[in-house]
Amino acid sequence: MSSSATTTAMGSPSISSPVSSSAPAIDWRAYRSVIGLGLVMLILAYLTDWDFVSARNLTNLSRQVAINGILAVGMTFVILIGGIDLSVGSVAALSGVVAGLLQVNVGLAQWQGGGEVGGALISMGAAILTGLFCGVFNGFLITRYRIAPFIITLGMMVISRGLALIVSDGAAIAPLGDTFNALGQNYLPIPLTLALVGLAGLGFASSQVLRKERTGENWMNAGFTLAVTGIALWAFQGYRGLPLPVLIFALLGWVGSLVLQRMRLGRFILAIGGNSEAAWLAGVPIRKITFGIYVTLGALAGLCGAILSARLNGALPTAGDLFELDAIAAVVIGGTSLLGGIGTVRGSILGAFFIGALNNGMSLMGVSEFYQKVIKGVIIILAVWFDTRQSRAPRT
Amino acid sequence: MEVNASENVRSAQPVLSQAVLLQLSGVTKEFPGTRALDGVFLQVAAGEVLSLLGENGAGKSTLMKILSGVWPAGSFGGEIQIEGRPVAFADTRGAMDAGIAMIHQELSVFPELTISEHLELDRLPRIIDWAAVHARTQVFLDQLGLGLRAQTRVGDLPVGGRQLVEIARALYRNARILVFDEPTSALTDQEVIRLYSIIDRLRTEGRAIIYITHRMDEVFRLSDRMVVLRDGRKVDEFSAWRDGARISRQELEPRIITSMVGRAIEDIYPPKCAIQGEELLRVEGLNLIKPPSRHKLKDVSFSVRAGEVVGLAGLLGAGRSEILESLFGVLEGSGPRGSGYKVTGKVFLRGKERNLRVPSDAIGARMAFVSEDRKGSGLVLGQSIRSNLTLPWLAQGGSAWSWVDSRQETQQVAHWVKELRVKCASVDQPVGQLSGGNQQKVVLAKWLLTQPEILFLDEPTRGIDVGAKVEIYQWIQKLAAQGIGIIVASSEMPELLGLCHRVVVLREGHVSAQLAGAAATQEDIMRAASL
Numbered sequence: 001m002s003s004s005a006t007t008t009a010m011g012s013p014s015i016s017s018p019v020s021s022s023a024p025a026i027d028w029r030a031y032r033s034v035i036g037l038g039l040v041m042l043i044l045a046y047l048t049d050w051d052f053v054s055a056r057n058l059t060n061l062s063r064q065v066a067i068n069g070i071l072a073v074g075m076t077f078v079i080l081i082g083g084i085d086l087s088v089g090s091v092a093a094l095s096g097v098v099a100g101l102l103q104v105n106v107g108l109a110q111w112q113g114g115g116e117v118g119g120a121l122i123s124m125g126a127a128i129l130t131g132l133f134c135g136v137f138n139g140f141l142i143t144r145y146r147i148a149p150f151i152i153t154l155g156m157m158v159i160s161r162g163l164a165l166i167v168s169d170g171a172a173i174a175p176l177g178d179t180f181n182a183l184g185q186n187y188l189p190i191p192l193t194l195a196l197v198g199l200a201g202l203g204f205a206s207s208q209v210l211r212k213e214r215t216g217e218n219w220m221n222a223g224f225t226l227a228v229t230g231i232a233l234w235a236f237q238g239y240r241g242l243p244l245p246v247l248i249f250a251l252l253g254w255v256g257s258l259v260l261q262r263m264r265l266g267r268f269i270l271a272i273g274g275n276s277e278a279a280w281l282a283g284v285p286i287r288k289i290t291f292g293i294y295v296t297l298g299a300l301a302g303l304c305g306a307i308l309s310a311r312l313n314g315a316l317p318t319a320g321d322l323f324e325l326d327a328i329a330a331v332v333i334g335g336t337s338l339l340g341g342i343g344t345v346r347g348s349i350l351g352a353f354f355i356g357a358l359n360n361g362m363s364l365m366g367v368s369e370f371y372q373k374v375i376k377g378v379i380i381i382l383a384v385w386f387d388t389r390q391s392r393a394p395r396t
Numbered sequence: 397m398e399v400n401a402s403e404n405v406r407s408a409q410p411v412l413s414q415a416v417l418l419q420l421s422g423v424t425k426e427f428p429g430t431r432a433l434d435g436v437f438l439q440v441a442a443g444e445v446l447s448l449l450g451e452n453g454a455g456k457s458t459l460m461k462i463l464s465g466v467w468p469a470g471s472f473g474g475e476i477q478i479e480g481r482p483v484a485f486a487d488t489r490g491a492m493d494a495g496i497a498m499i500h501q502e503l504s505v506f507p508e509l510t511i512s513e514h515l516e517l518d519r520l521p522r523i524i525d526w527a528a529v530h531a532r533t534q535v536f537l538d539q540l541g542l543g544l545r546a547q548t549r550v551g552d553l554p555v556g557g558r559q560l561v562e563i564a565r566a567l568y569r570n571a572r573i574l575v576f577d578e579p580t581s582a583l584t585d586q587e588v589i590r591l592y593s594i595i596d597r598l599r600t601e602g603r604a605i606i607y608i609t610h611r612m613d614e615v616f617r618l619s620d621r622m623v624v625l626r627d628g629r630k631v632d633e634f635s636a637w638r639d640g641a642r643i644s645r646q647e648l649e650p651r652i653i654t655s656m657v658g659r660a661i662e663d664i665y666p667p668k669c670a671i672q673g674e675e676l677l678r679v680e681g682l683n684l685i686k687p688p689s690r691h692k693l694k695d696v697s698f699s700v701r702a703g704e705v706v707g708l709a710g711l712l713g714a715g716r717s718e719i720l721e722s723l724f725g726v727l728e729g730s731g732p733r734g735s736g737y738k739v740t741g742k743v744f745l746r747g748k749e750r751n752l753r754v755p756s757d758a759i760g761a762r763m764a765f766v767s768e769d770r771k772g773s774g775l776v777l778g779q780s781i782r783s784n785l786t787l788p789w790l791a792q793g794g795s796a797w798s799w800v801d802s803r804q805e806t807q808q809v810a811h812w813v814k815e816l817r818v819k820c821a822s823v824d825q826p827v828g829q830l831s832g833g834n835q836q837k838v839v840l841a842k843w844l845l846t847q848p849e850i851l852f853l854d855e856p857t858r859g860i861d862v863g864a865k866v867e868i869y870q871w872i873q874k875l876a877a878q879g880i881g882i883i884v885a886s887s888e889m890p891e892l893l894g895l896c897h898r899v900v901v902l903r904e905g906h907v908s909a910q911l912a913g914a915a916a917t918q919e920d921i922m923r924a925a926s927l
Binding site for chain 2: 262264266267270275341
């Protein structure tokens with residue numbers, strides 16, 4: 001620490017105007033997760049005789065990633081403030097069960113009064129509210145009584161799993177209404193998909209290039225955006241269009257990125273994670289923000305519960321097992337520090353795709369599920385190990 | 397204390413044993429893009445105290461890291477000799493075995509272990525006979541005569557006691573070269589005096605001592621020779637002795653400071669401006685209670701006028717920082733540290749009573765607080781200069797859900813970095829990479845960005861070099877001249893006298909005297925602070 005301070009202080013006395021506008025060379029390390037993901041996908045494609053990169057499989061992959069991705073976006077914020085939430089998987093199960101009960105036992109699936117659409121919306125809303133309530137419980141205890149988030153959310157994980165089993169009587173609740181299931185199963189029609197994905201991709205790419213300082217890095221980013229857009233367009237139009245869960249995931253990821261990178265709130269969150277005392281002294285409302293982040297993640301877990309049961313056409317009290325760990329792994333693979341203060345939403349999204357690609361690819365290859373777990377674990381450790389080694393190397 | 401210390405008796409003669417114990421020659425260390433040390437030559441004789449001086453970033457820490465084996469042999473150029481024999485350390489263990497011990501600035505002891513465990517830490521056998529360990533360490537500690545008990549848990553000792561443990565550990569390994577890195581920065585006055593007498597003893601025992609500090613009092617109290625580093629080079633060397641007598645501080649100090657900074661500093665305290673009159677802040681009957689009934693502050697009242705610099709003086713634990721923290725809402729329950737404290741009393745801003753509960757209330761009332769612990773509560777060390785600079789400004793200026801205006805932000809950051817002359821490669825550099833003085837400038841800048849009317853400064857120059865100190869002093873007077881009311885809490889009395897129009901002296905949590913800065917002396921403050 002003190003040595004690096006020494007270095008810098010000595011290295012720069014000649015720089016009289018500290019705010020230099022000269023563009024730095026492209027820092028390839030910023031792209032290592034993108035490149036890593038691309039490599040893994042290429043390897044999987046090769047090993048599966050290119051089945052992996054078929055339009056159909058890429059569409060399925062994106063839909064499988066959506067749930068973990070939504071959780072990872074929320075988890076990014078929790079981890080950025082130095083917290084953790086272990087309860088998301090169970091909360092998703094509980095929320096799914098609540099939605100299922102409303103659909104089946106209350107009969108909203110064939111609701112005469114409000115119609116199927118009304119019934120489906122109420123069921124989804126109830127799922128989200130259930131998750132939100134669990135988040136309130138987490139957030140309140142963590143901020144009010146300063147109990148370690150690990151413990152509180154561990155408790156919540158067990159509690160909500162138990163509640164899910166209690167209210168469902170331990171059994172699957174099925175079948176759900178078709179309108180409700182659309183949330184997990186339907187696609188945006190292909191023309192609409194093309195328009196939406198194409199416009200979004202072009203919009204992002206141009207916003208990346210049209211920054212004030214036009215650096216090589218911006219061009220790189222725009223290039224990546226366009227490449228991803230191209231692949232997505234090809235995959236979605238070659239199969240059945242954009243899956244609804246992926247649409248939701250994309251919107252939430254976009255909002256999350258904007259909040260973290262462009263809003264004051266994002267700065268506050270990074271400051272809380274970096275040094276909560278300094279943030280507090282600077283007038284940041286730590287408690288409110290912390291509470292809000294846990295509540296948000298709870299609501300997202302509720303949403304995921306609804307999407308999951310809609311996709312399965314049934315609510316399982318045992319669903320969502322180990323979702324929390326996949327979400328945390330995605331966030332960490334994406335380069336967010338478990339100590340808080342450093343990280344991006346984009347990284348977590350890439351991390352979710354990384355894990356999803358592994359799951360999907362290995363299943364395609366017919367690797368037994370037992371082996372899949374071992375391989376996945378090893379690859380997660382390797383990915384993070386590689387990442388930390390890279391970031392520790394001195395920057396020149 | 398620093399007054400008394402320099403008058404303390406010491407062995408009146410310079411130790412002239414010329415046996416050079418340690419010699420560094422041509423030591424050069426490069427980091428990517430910079431040369432931290434450039435051909436440094438240094439000798440220390442047995443029975444000598446050598447003060448190593450220099451601004452932050454001059455290369456002192458790097459030099460000591462080379463000496464203690466943190467940078468192993470081969471990672472730097474030049475040679476280390478002990479008693480004329482070249483040595484090469486592969487790691488810190490190698491340096492220890494060669495008889496070199498570091499007494500660190502941040503005490504690196506393990507609070508859960510006992511003193512005897514510390515002493516034996518690196519030499520415990522696989523199977524331990526604890527009774528024997530305690531017995532032999534106690535014998536050693538008794539010989540040392542510092543009043544330490546072998547089985548005391550180190551975490552139960554005060555800071556000064558922990559430092560004694562570090563010294564004892566060095567002597568237990570029979571270290572002959574001891575390096576003290578800012579050893580007094582966390583000590584009470586009695587502990588400092590005890591440390592001085594220990595160093596005197598080590599010196600008469602014929603050990604070589606290298607002493608690193610920013611405090612001039614200590615330099616003149618302890619050293620036989622002073623070596624000044626600047627920009628990685630040894631620029632000067634002074635002897636404290638001439639014809640068997642100490643050279644007076646008045647003669648030596650200006651030369652040393654000039655040599656450290658590389659330019660003459662006529663007067664380190666700029667002239668005070670005229671007070672402009674209007675009362676900005678009045679505090680009446682401020683109490684800080686730690687339940688059940690411990691009063692940390694008792695009935696504190698004072699006021700600050702526009703353009704006035706008010707000092708808060710007092711011994712360690714008298715409540716200097718606590719006053720500022722209470723007023724700023726830092727101790728409120730919903731903060732990360734908070735809970736358990738109760739603050740009562742009235743605060744008036746421009747004559748109107750205000751209830752400032754949390755820091756954001758205080759900031760909203762145009763107050764700003766440069767806290768004592770820059771790393772703990774002043775900065776987010778891992779984040780950029782830019783993010784640190786604008787944090788209070790952003791927190792103050794609008795809803796959390798509003799966009800950051802990055803154009804305006806860039807302008808502000810550029811303006812203040814230039815204004816305060818923060819030395820940095822880029823504003824996107826992590827602030828933790830800056831030297832102490834530059835970090836402190838960033839803290840000051842981030843508060844000036846909020847355009848405060850009242851500025852709290854807690855130990856504004858702790859651990860920063862003379863050059864940065866002077867710049868901060870100039871800023872204080874400049875801000876006062878703009879009509880800002882300033883409160884400076886400091887443990888350095890010359891600083892308070894040099895800066896303040898008025899000094900409020902605290903004793904055990906209450907105001908024991910208010911002295912006019914122009915007429916007061918260090919003795920006046922000491923008397924009021926300690927009875």
